[in-house]
Amino acid sequence: MTDSDLADIRATLEGDDRAYARIVSRYQAQVFTQMWRFTRDRVEQEELVQEVFVEVFKSLDKFKGEAPLLHWIRRIATRVGYHYWERSARERRLRSAIRREEAGPAGPPEELSPSEAAERLHDLMARLVPRERLILTLIYFEECSIQEVADRMGWSETHVRVEAHRARMKLKTILEKEGLGRNDHE
């Protein structure tokens, strides 16, 4: 943890809101990027970022400083995103289905722009249940290992491994149904 983090945490706990504003400004870019994995809607993304920092504030007195502050913020952000998915799972699946119909057939990933690729991956994973989706989001978007996913969510590694395998099998079925990933490099 940096000295400025430590000083700002202490000042925040003593009631200095400007110190907390400095913490938010320091880490909001990473949280904006992370929450973009959970929603492709800019308004919702911003709402989630705010929710993350409010949650961080509420539990700041429990932060022990053993790991960097950003790791701790990321962990809270993952939980906020996961709960957001749980709250709105059905609605999102409907919206995702509509977007899929509008999107048309997909080419090889290399021919897609990064945004198109992210959109497609997001839509594919929206068809999974929130728990499976979270695991694959952390693995594919954030390049987390099984151990890191387990650590971030407080789940066992075995559980994460089993869920990840099941989720990949589901995605494989979806991809085969849609003819994706088979002829894309022809």
Added chain:
Amino acid sequence: MNESHSYLDRLAQRARQEQAPQGDVATRVIGRLPPRRSSFIKPLLVFGAVYAAAASVAVVYGLTLLGAMNDPLVSLLQEAVLMMP
């Protein structure tokens, strides 16, 4: 399985290059923070609770005593009545 894995890996690799939209939420976050209890509020709350508990015991005891009390004039009048011829 390998083809779909490979497709997903390549898709994810491409997706990770995306620049997520950014913003500044510092002011709005500060506006949404829950009110804090300052450090001297807690001892005051404890003191208030103890004080209220002691006061309620005193009230109960006082009401009991009040019920058992007689007007001092009553006993005087009783004695006066007895002394009358």
